[in-house]
Amino acid sequence: MKPFFLAPSLALWIVSTALMGSSPAENGSRPSSTPTVVEDVRAYTLANGMRVLLNPDPASSKVAFLMVYFVGSRHEGLGERGMAHLLEHLLFKGSPKFPDPAQELKERGAFSNASTWTDRTIYFEEMVSTSENIDFALRFEADRMQNALIGDPALASEMTVVRNEFEMKESDPLEIVLQSLMAGGYTWHPYGAATIGNRSDIERVPGENLRRFYKHFYRPSNAMLIVSGKFDDADVLNRIDTHFSPLDNPPAPLTPTWTEEPTQDGSRLVEICRDITQASVGVMYHVPARSHPDAAAITLLNPLLSDVPWGRLQKGLVAAGLAAQVNILPFVMEERGALLVIATLKDGQNPQKALRVLTEIMEGFANAPVTSAEARRARASWLSQLTSTRKNNLSFAFALADAASCGDWRLWFLERDRIKEINAEQMQSVYVRYFVPSNRTAALLLPTKSPLRAAIPPRPDIGSLVATYKGTEEFRKGEAFDATPAAIEARTIRTELRPGVRLAVVPKRTAGGAVQAVIAVRSGDEAALAGQDSIGLLAAGMLGRGTRTMTFQERSDELDALQSTIFPSYQGGVLSLAVSTDRKNFARCMEIAADMLRNPVFPDSEFQAVQADQAAFAASQLDQPLTLVNNALQRATSPFGAQSMFYVPTPAERLERIKAATVQDVRAFYQRVIGPSNVQIAIVGDIEATDAEAQARRLVDGWSGGMNFRRPVRDPRQISKERIVIRTPDKPMAAVGLATALSLKDSDADAEALLMAVNILGRGLHSRIGTRLRGKEGLSYDSLATLSMGKLDSVSTLIMYASCAKENADKAAAALQEEVDRWIRDGITDDELSTARKGYRMAVLASFSADDVLADVLARDMYLGRTMAWYDRLFQRLDRLNAASVNDALRHRFSSTSFAEARSGDFEK
Numbered sequence: 081m082k083p084f085f086l087a088p089s090l091a092l093w094i095v096s097t098a099l100m101g102s103s104p105a106e107n108g109s110r111p112s113s114t115p116t117v118v119e120d121v122r123a124y125t126l127a128n129g130m131r132v133l134l135n136p137d138p139a140s141s142k143v144a145f146l147m148v149y150f151v152g153s154r155h156e157g158l159g160e161r162g163m164a165h166l167l168e169h170l171l172f173k174g175s176p177k178f179p180d181p182a183q184e185l186k187e188r189g190a191f192s193n194a195s196t197w198t199d200r201t202i203y204f205e206e207m208v209s210t211s212e213n214i215d216f217a218l219r220f221e222a223d224r225m226q227n228a229l230i231g232d233p234a235l236a237s238e239m240t241v242v243r244n245e246f247e248m249k250e251s252d253p254l255e256i257v258l259q260s261l262m263a264g265g266y267t268w269h270p271y272g273a274a275t276i277g278n279r280s281d282i283e284r285v286p287g288e289n290l291r292r293f294y295k296h297f298y299r300p301s302n303a304m305l306i307v308s309g310k311f312d313d314a315d316v317l318n319r320i321d322t323h324f325s326p327l328d329n330p331p332a333p334l335t336p337t338w339t340e341e342p343t344q345d346g347s348r349l350v351e352i353c354r355d356i357t358q359a360s361v362g363v364m365y366h367v368p369a370r371s372h373p374d375a376a377a378i379t380l381l382n383p384l385l386s387d388v389p390w391g392r393l394q395k396g397l398v399a400a401g402l403a404a405q406v407n408i409l410p411f412v413m414e415e416r417g418a419l420l421v422i423a424t425l426k427d428g429q430n431p432q433k434a435l436r437v438l439t440e441i442m443e444g445f446a447n448a449p450v451t452s453a454e455a456r457r458a459r460a461s462w463l464s465q466l467t468s469t470r471k472n473n474l475s476f477a478f479a480l481a482d483a484a485s486c487g488d489w490r491l492w493f494l495e496r497d498r499i500k501e502i503n504a505e506q507m508q509s510v511y512v513r514y515f516v517p518s519n520r521t522a523a524l525l526l527p528t529k530s531p532l533r534a535a536i537p538p539r540p541d542i543g544s545l546v547a548t549y550k551g552t553e554e555f556r557k558g559e560a561f562d563a564t565p566a567a568i569e570a571r572t573i574r575t576e577l578r579p580g581v582r583l584a585v586v587p588k589r590t591a592g593g594a595v596q597a598v599i600a601v602r603s604g605d606e607a608a609l610a611g612q613d614s615i616g617l618l619a620a621g622m623l624g625r626g627t628r629t630m631t632f633q634e635r636s637d638e639l640d641a642l643q644s645t646i647f648p649s650y651q652g653g654v655l656s657l658a659v660s661t662d663r664k665n666f667a668r669c670m671e672i673a674a675d676m677l678r679n680p681v682f683p684d685s686e687f688q689a690v691q692a693d694q695a696a697f698a699a700s701q702l703d704q705p706l707t708l709v710n711n712a713l714q715r716a717t718s719p720f721g722a723q724s725m726f727y728v729p730t731p732a733e734r735l736e737r738i739k740a741a742t743v744q745d746v747r748a749f750y751q752r753v754i755g756p757s758n759v760q761i762a763i764v765g766d767i768e769a770t771d772a773e774a775q776a777r778r779l780v781d782g783w784s785g786g787m788n789f790r791r792p793v794r795d796p797r798q799i800s801k802e803r804i805v806i807r808t809p810d811k812p813m814a815a816v817g818l819a820t821a822l823s824l825k826d827s828d829a830d831a832e833a834l835l836m837a838v839n840i841l842g843r844g845l846h847s848r849i850g851t852r853l854r855g856k857e858g859l860s861y862d863s864l865a866t867l868s869m870g871k872l873d874s875v876s877t878l879i880m881y882a883s884c885a886k887e888n889a890d891k892a893a894a895a896l897q898e899e900v901d902r903w904i905r906d907g908i909t910d911d912e913l914s915t916a917r918k919g920y921r922m923a924v925l926a927s928f929s930a931d932d933v934l935a936d937v938l939a940r941d942m943y944l945g946r947t948m949a950w951y952d953r954l955f956q957r958l959d960r961l962n963a964a965s966v967n968d969a970l971r972h973r974f975s976s977t978s979f980a981e982a983r984s985g986d987f988e989k
Contacts (some may be wrong), residue, residue: 118490119551121480124317126325129301133480133489134316135308137473139558139591141929143209143309144474145217147225148481150304151297152199154270154337160289161273165196167230167290171203172845175227178220182846182855187915188213189922198271199414200485206474208922208929209310215319221305222323225298230291253360253700254407256352257422257523261364264350265418265521269341299329304484308477310560341366341416343535348521354810357702358404361435361523362422363442365515369539370412370486376498377510378419382408383461384454384507385421385441389632389689392454396441397423399689402434404696414486416536419514426696435523443520445511455504460640466496467643468660470555471592487542493551558766559589563929565955569948572938573769580757580789581780584938585772586764588931593663595765596931598939599673599779601655602758605790609653610725614737615749618690620650622746623657625686627679632686635672644669646676653725653792655754656939660932663766670775678783680750687743698735703808705815705984706862707731709881712804713819716980717877719797726794755786762938764931794873796823799980806984814985816893817881818900820977825870832957833969838867839916840908841899842880846915848899853882859892860884871944886985893983904974907967917958924951 115122115134124132156163171194174181185192190207203221207213266272305324307316344366368374385393386408397403403423411417421442423434469475483492514536561567568586575583609616624646625632639645644661646669657677661669701707711731720726729737759780763772799821808814824831842849842865853860865880880900884892927933941947 118493118549119553120555120557121489122313123489126300126321128325128327128329129299130324130327131304131484132317132320133304133306133477133484134311134313135306135473135476135480136311136313137309137557137591138560139589140310140473141208141561141563142206142473142926143214143217143307143311144204144206144477145221146306146308146477146481147203147221148304148306148484149201149298150199150302150485152197152201153273154198155293155297156270156273160293163290163293164201167294168194168196168201168203170230170290171224171228173229173231175223175229177223177227180846181220181224182844182850183915184216184220186844186846186919188216189919189926191923191926197485200481202478202481204474204477206309206926208926214311214316218316218319218323222327225300225303225324226327228294228298230294253354253356253358253424254422256354257360257362258409258420260350260352261362261420261422261521261523262418264348265344265364265366266341269339269415270337271341271413271415271418295330296332297334299334300324300327301329302334304481304489306477306480308473344519344521347517350521350523352523356810357699358696359425359429359431360422361403361425361431361438362420363435363439363523364418364420364521365442365519366536367410367412367417367419367514368537369415369417370483370495371414371488371491371540371542371545372537373498373540374510374514374537375412376495376502377507378410378412378417378514379495380455380458380462380499380502380507381410381419381511383458384450387457387461387636389636389686390454390457392441393421393423393438396437397434398692400437401688401692402429402437404429404692404699412486415539424696424700426692426699431523439520439522442515443517445508445515450504450508450511452504455502455507457637457640458507459499459502460637460643462499463496464640464643464645466499467592468645471590471594487539488546490546490549491542494546494549497552556592558591558594561588561929563925563934565928565948565951568928568934572948574942574947575773577761577773577777577780581759582761582942583773583776584760584762584942585767585769586762586934586938587767587769587772588765590766590931593766594931595659595661595663595666595763595767596935597657597659597661597666597670597673597761597763597765598932598935599657599659599677600760600939600943601677601754601756602653602789602943603655603755604653604753604787606725606792608753608787609792610723611727611737612725612749612753613650613729614694614734615741615745616650616653616655617694618687618738618741619680619682619746619750619754620648620655621690621694622682622686622743623648623676623680625690626681626683627675628681629675629679630672632683635676639669639672642668646673648676658932658936666767667771667775670779674779674783677779682743682747682750684743687746691738691741695735695738698731698738701731702735703811705806705808705811705813706881706883708806708808708984709815709817709982710879712806712982712984713817713879713881713980714877716799716802716804716982717797717819717821717879719799725792751785753787755788756780756783757786758789758943760939760942762935762942764935764938791872794870794875796873796875797821799978801978802980804980804982805987806982807987808984809986811986812886813883814886814889814892814983814987815881815883816889816896816981816983817879818896818979818981819877819879820974820979822876822878822973822977823874824876824973825872825874827871828874830969830973831869832954833961833966834867834973835869836913836916836920836958836961837903837908837966837970838865838878839920840912841865841903843916844919848903849880849882849896852895852899853884853892857891857895859888859895863896886987889983889985889987893981897981900979904970907970908963910963913961913963913966917961921955921958 115124122134152164188207190205192205194203205217263272367378385391393406404426405424407422409420469479479492480489483489571586573585642665647658649656657673659669715728718728761776849863853863860882863882867878869876882892
C-alpha cells in the first residue's frame with residue numbers, strides 16, 4: 081500500500097524485550113507497573129512479550145494507534161518477494177468478528193492505513209478520542225493480530241490491486257532508479273529486494289504460504305503498540321490488558337536472519353532504458369546501521385547536500401543548470417544501510433555530465449572539507465524537522481516506530497542528541513571513509529584506479545547503548561481543547577484591522593508553544609488575473625528568495641535557527657503565506673512574513689532555480705495517467721477560453737507557460753496586482769490575542785499599492801458528453817474517469833444531500849466505487865469521487881476516477897459507469913446515509929483539531945463572511961436528511977446530466 085522504501089525502518093526480531101525491562105512469556109498478564117520513561121514517553125511490556133508505548137497529549141482531540149510488527153520484506157524467502165506487503169493488504173479484508181473493517185473505520189471518521197518496508201509492518205488508525213473509539217481500535221488491532229481471514233478469495237482479488245500498485249511504481253522514474261540502485265548495490269542481503277515485490281511472486285504466491293507467514297510473525301512478542309494523543313493512561317493500560325494480554329505466542333520460536341552484505345570491492349553501474357520524459361542519474365553508498373555513532377552524520381547529509389540555496393548538490397547541480405532537482409535518501413536501517421542520491425534532469429541536460437559532477441561532489445570531501453557554517457546549518461535544518469515531528473502526535477508515533485524497528489524506540493532521542501553535538505570535524509571523518517569509489521553503485525560506469533574500500537562497522541550493542549538513557553529535554557504539552565465549531569467560535573476573536581483587512585485569532589495553549597498563521601492576500605480582478613496562474617506560482621516561489629532587507633541565505637538561516645517555516649503559495653488568484661512557529665518566535669516570524677510580502681526584489685540569480693524547479697515538476701506530470709485524466713476532466717467541466725482566468729491549461733501548456741515566463745513578468749505582475757485591499761489573517765495557537773493583533777497590524781500598516789480586489793464571478797457552463805483518450809507510452813498503469821458540472825453552490829437547499837450522496841458513491845474503500853472496483857473485482861488500487869461545490873457562485877463539479885492496469889481499462893470504465901448509473905437510478909439507503917453522515921462529521925471535527933488546518937479554514941471563511949456557526953448549521957442540516965430526500969436530490973440533479981469520459985494509458989492507436 082505504501083511507497084517503496086517509505087522511510088528509514090529497521091528489523092526488530094533482534095530486539096529482546098529485556099530492553100523494556102521484562103522478557104517475553106507465552107501467557108498474558110497486566111503491563112509492568114514500573115515503566116521505562118524517556119521524557120514524556122512511557123514504555124511497558126506485557127508478559128507475553130508485547131511492547132507498549134504511551135505518548136499522552138491532553139491538548140489533542142484525536143488519538144492515534146500504531147500496531148508495529150517487526151517483519152518485512154527482509155523475512156521473505158525466494159519466490160515470496162512482496163509477500164509481507166501483500167499480507168498487509170489482506171489484513172484489511174476482515175475477520176469473523178470484524179467482517180468489514182473499512183465500514184467500521186469509516187463510521188468513526190478514522191484516518192487509517194498501513195505501511196510495509198524491509199523490517200517492519202505498521203498499521204495505524206487516527207480518530208477523534210472517545211471511549212468508544214479507543215475501545216474499538218484496541219479490540220480491532222488485537223483481533224487482527226491472530227484472526228484475520230487470509231483466504232484464497234481475498235487473495236485473488238487483492239493480488240490484482242497490489243499488482244496495480246506495482247505498476248504505478250514501475251511508471252515512476254524516481255522509484256525505477258531507486259529500486260535499480262538498491263538491487264545493484266546489494267548482491268546478497270535482502271535489502272536489495274523491493275518491498276513491493278516481484279510481479280510473478282505477487283501473482284503466484286500460494287495462500288498457504290501467506291497464512292503460515294502470518295501465523296509465525298504476527299504474534300505478541302514480535303509486536304509493539306504505540307498510543308499517541310488524547311487518552312487516560314490508566315484507562316488505556318487497563319483496556320490493553322483486557323484485549324492483548326490473553327493472546328498467546330505460537331510455539332515455534334522466531335529466529336534471526338543472518339545474511340550480511342560483503343564489503344563492496346569496486347564501483348558498479350546500473351543502466352536503465354525506459355520511455356520517459358525525464359532522465360535521472362543516481363549513486364548509492366553503503367553506510368552503517370542507525371544505531372552506529374556515524375549514522376547521525378549520514379542523516380545530516382540531507383540538508384548538507386540539498387537545502388536551498390546552500391546545499392552542495394543544490395549549488396553544484398541544480399543552480400549550475402546540470403539537473404532540475406536532487407533527492408537525498410539516507411536509509412540508515414537496523415542493519416548496514418545505504419545512502420542514495422538521485423538527480424532528475426530536464427530536457428537539454430547531459431546525464432553523463434550530471435553523474436560526473438554528482439560523483440565528484442559526493443567523493444570530494446577530502447578536497448573540500450565540511451565547514452563549520454555547513455555543520456551549523458545542517459544541524460539547525462534537521463533539528464527544525466525533528467521539532468516539527470515532535471509536535472505532531474501521529475508523526476512522532478511513526479518516528480518512534482521507525483526507531484524501534486532500528487533496534488529500540490529510544491534511538492530517536494539518542495539520535496537527536498547526537499545531532500545536537502556533532503561538529504564539522506566529526507562529519508568530515510565519516511564522509512571521507514564511506515564516500516569512496518569502491519563503495520559506489522551508480523547510473524554510469526566510471527573508470528577508477530586503485531579503488532579504496534570502505535568497511536562498514538558492525539552494529540553496536542543497543543542494550544548497553546540505551547540502558548540508562550532518560551532523555552535530555554522537557555516537552556511542554558498543550559491544554560485539553562474541544563475542537564467543536566461552538567467551542568472554537570467561543571474562543572475566536574475577530575477584528576477588522578482596516579477596510580478589507582480582517583483578523584481572526586484563536587488563543588490556546590499548544591504542545592511546544594506552537595503557533596500557526598495563514599495570511600491570504602486577494603488582489604486584482606478577472607482581467608488582471610487571466611492567464612497569470614504560472615506567473616503567480618513563480619512569484620510565490622520567489623517571495624522568500626530575497627527582499628530589500630534580507631538575502632535568501634539570511635532568511636533561510638534565520639528561520640532554521642527559529643525552527644520555524646514560512647511557506648508561500650498561489651492558487652486561484654490568492655497569494656497565501658502559511659507560518660508555522662512558536663510563541664517566542666512568533667513576532668519575528670511575522671516580521672519576516674511582512675518583509676517577504678512587502679519588500680520582495682525577485683533577484684535574477686534566483687529566478688532560474690525557481691523556474692527550473694517548477695518546470696521539472698510540470699514536466700514530471702506530462703505522462704502520468706492519473707494526472708492527465710484529472711486534467712482532462714477539469715478542462716471538460718470548465719470550458720473557458722485560454723484568455724479566461726478560469727481556463728484550465730493542459731500539463732504541456734502549463735510547462736510552456738512556466739518556461740516562457742521571465743523575471744520581468746513576475747516583477748511586473750507583483751508590482752501591478754498584489755496589494756492589501758483584501759487580506760485575511762488567521763492565527764491559531766499559543767499567543768495572546770493582543771500580541772497577535774499587534775503583529776498583524778504591523779504587517780499591514782503602511783502597506784499600499786497593487787490593485788483593488790474585485791471578486792471574479794464564474795458563470796455555469798454546460799459540458800458535452802465526450803470521450804477523451806490520452807496515450808502514455810510505456811506506462812503499465814492506466815486511469816479512467818467521469819465528470820460533470822452542476823449549477824449548484826453549498827448554500828443551496830439540496831447541497832448537503834448531494835454531498836452525502838457523493839460521499840457514499842466514492843469516498844473511501846467502503847464507498848460504492850471502492851467496493852466495486854477494488855473490493856469485489858480487484859481492478860483498482862486508487863479510486864475517488866469528489867464534489868467540489870461553489871461557495872459564492874453556482875458552479876460545482878463532480879469528478880470521479882480510478883487507476884487500473886492498462887489491459888483492465890475497459891472493465892474499470894464500464895464498472896465506474898455502471899456504479900454511477902445504479903447510484904442515480906436506485907439511490908442510497910438509510911444505513912449508507914447514517915454511516916456517511918457520522919464519518920463526515922467525525923472527519924470535519926478531526927480536521928479542526930489540526931491548528932494549521934483550522935487557521936486555513938478561518939482565513940477562507942472570513943473571506944466568505946462565515947463563522948464557525950456555519951458548520952453547526954451544516955451538521956443540523958445533515959441530521960435532517962433521510963434517504964428519500966437524498967434520492968430526490970440525486971434524481972433531480974443527475975437524471976438527465978451528461979458526463980464527460982476520459983482515459984489515459986499505453987493504449988494502441
